Amino acid sequence: MSQHSTARRAAALVGASALLVALAGCSTPPATGGADEAVPGISDDTVTIGTHTPLTGPAAAGYASISAAATAYFEYLNDNGGVHGRSIEYLVKDDGYNPATTQTVVRELVQEDEVFAIVNGLGTPTHTAVLDYLTQNEVPDLFVASGSTNWNQPEKYPYTFGFNADYVVEGAALAQYAADEYPDKVVCLLGQDDDFGDEMIEGAELALGADGLAAVERYSVSNQDVSAQIGAMKAAGCEINILGTINGFTALAIGTAAQLGWFPTWFSSSSGANYETLVGYLGEEVGPKLLQGLIGTNYLPASGGDSEWVSLFREINDEYNDGAVFDGNTVYGMSVAYLFAEALEAAGENPTRASLIEAVQSGDLGGNGILPLSFAEDSHAAYLGVGITAVDQGVQDYLGATYAVEGGSVAAVDPAPVALSGEGIPGS
Structure with a gap:
């Protein structure tokens, strides 16, 4: 059984601290690009990122719509000036929920497409297959679409961050x-x-x-x-x-x-x-x-709710996603895309892979969840709590009960939803 234990969290504290010391000691960490060296995926007017996801295969019906929703949000963002004047190009590659295929497409994204980061790679068995590869190549591996605690090991995987509540x-x-x-x-x-x-x-x-x-x-x-x-x-x-x-x-x-x-x-x-x-x-x-x-x-705005986030995402879905069915996957895809845009904005006008990692673990990102993000130097987990939902007459919404897990115990907590600002465009 996976150890989501005090020992792992203690090791994370030590390992993350060591990473920060190493970053502080180098003006330009390896593979992030020096002053005269091009940063992978960054041009004067674009930021190219990529993902692996099941567009076909046994998980496609449940998850293929996530990347389409993220792409729609990025198109909305690009039409509104992008981030620091750069448009985001999101390369989506089908892995069929097959780990062997995941290895192939992620290598293509890194070696051939030269992406700046992998964002929201989907699946526990699939993403596990590329975790060591991305770490060895020092590629930012952001907001994995899986609740595995593997993504929250800063000492072992300093470039990887989860998105789902684990x-x-x-x-x-x-x-x-x-x-x-x-x-x-x-x-x-x-x-x-x-x-x-x-x-x-x-x-x-x-x-x-x-x-x-x-x-x-x-x-x-x-x-x-x-x-x-x-x-x-x-x-x-x-x-x-x-x-x-x-x-x-x-x-x-x-x-x-x-x-x-x-x-x-x-x-x-x-x-x-x-x-x-x-x-x-x-x-x-x-x-x-x-x-x-x-x-x-x-842990995100409920698709059946009436938050300002949901209203905005519905508008984006209608205009940029061919009016696809609006559901929890839509909210998920747009939420993770927004969070990446927020991280990119915080990484500065001339982002590097190192500045992107620093932005995520700074603790300053807000996201749009019902609880604060948990990213920090010693934590690469996004959400340590969730709300309970129920389906009633076809509507899926929160019941009011919210729980958080910390220090080896579970406790009821009060939700603290993040309010919409700037029309969902970071830095505006």
């Missing part, structure tokens, strides 16, 4: 909400057979204790049949099922249970709780019925 946080928040609101219910968990599942279990046990889960089942994305796992959970008398699943397997689990005539309460990580995507898998006829009451987590 899976330990999500697992703990969902389990704590179950304990608070349904104290007598039998709680179980279905998780992916990698760090995603491991860390969801770790978080749930943080809230419920080592024996708090009545049953734990695992699945592999290579086998789209979870009948055995769902049957075992039904036999165990599970009443609340926490899901550490990507969208396709969330739908598969709920649909399989329905076929068995079993209708427990479902709690899902944000990675597998996008309502519109799930309806697409389950069908318009039965999907809304099966998803009524689905509990999830989120």
